[in-house]
Amino acid sequence: ASVAKRTYAQRAVTHTNPAAKALLETIERKRTNLCVSVDVTKQADFLRIIDIVGPYICLVKTHVDVIEDFDWSVIERLQELSTKHDFQIFEDRKFADIGNTVALQYSSGVYKIASWSHITNAHPVPGPSIISGLSSVGLPLGRGLLLLAEMSTKGSLATGSYTEEAVRMARANRDFVIGFIAQQRMDGVGLREGESSPDEDFLILTPGVGLDAKGDAMGQQYRTPREVVLESGCDVIIVGRGVYGKDNAANPDAVREQAERYRAEGWKAYQERVGI
Numbered sequence: 001a002s003v004a005k006r007t008y009a010q011r012a013v014t015h016t017n018p019a020a021k022a023l024l025e026t027i028e029r030k031r032t033n034l035c036v037s038v039d040v041t042k043q044a045d046f047l048r049i050i051d052i053v054g055p056y057i058c059l060v061k062t063h064v065d066v067i068e069d070f071d072w073s074v075i076e077r078l079q080e081l082s083t084k085h086d087f088q089i090f091e092d093r094k095f096a097d098i099g100n101t102v103a104l105q106y107s108s109g110v111y112k113i114a115s116w117s118h119i120t121n122a123h124p125v126p127g128p129s130i131i132s133g134l135s136s137v138g139l140p141l142g143r144g145l146l147l148l149a150e151m152s153t154k155g156s157l158a159t160g161s162y163t164e165e166a167v168r169m170a171r172a173n174r175d176f177v178i179g180f181i182a183q184q185r186m187d188g189v190g191l192r193e194g195e196s197s198p199d200e201d202f203l204i205l206t207p208g209v210g211l212d213a214k215g216d217a218m219g220q221q222y223r224t225p226r227e228v229v230l231e232s233g234c235d236v237i238i239v240g241r242g243v244y245g246k247d248n249a250a251n252p253d254a255v256r257e258q259a260e261r262y263r264a265e266g267w268k269a270y271q272e273r274v275g276i
């Protein structure tokens, strides 16, 4: 069956990258394809929101560099919460430099991302050398990489042949590249004339998901979990402000309620897609 018709459990069995396998197993075990993106600037808010949404998510997406009172205890607490609630961690670093530089940015500095983040991502703009640089650090640690094949923003340049090249880069590095940040499945994208469809399973993680808004004032565009998972065949919905958004931040019950709501919507769309 096509990848979109297979269950997360079936896909977990055949995936060889440890980060991809662990994510698929977590999704199946907890029956959730929801990733919450926690883009807040105070460590107390960051940890509090994750503790609330933890039971409803497969993955937490972070931008650690926006936490203004960051210290290493944030990472230790995040790891404790990851164990407590059984979710994976994805630092949304969007690497975009030469191989040597990204290897340093991934392994070193204040954040030492590779030491705690199961999954990270990169822009394909520098070409395949960005994958070699990151995999030199991440592969021995069992990490996985997502390439940004598309973006959710108005006027994104990541379309057409750029997206196709991103998929070709991933295909040539399937040990480390586990999938894409994209708005739809990439099955068969970028195949050259005469190339037959390879037996591949890329995870599609999709930001720009919201049930109550169409976008924001800075170019973000939202689609519903149903559009993303059922119609476009994506695997994980990434929701930020839709879950913890301005009004919710102060109110734990509202945050929990939104997390439950997005989890339910995302899972229903998946069940309908695979027919279970």
Ligand code: BMP
Pocket: 037, 039, 063, 092, 150, 151, 152, 153, 181, 207, 208, 209, 220, 238, 239, 240, 241, 242
């Ligand atoms: P929100 O749901 O609050 O709009 O947040 C979306 C999150 O996903 C942000 O952290 C943003 O950096 C990220 N993101 C995105 O919105 N669109 C993309 O194409 C790629 C992203 O990583």
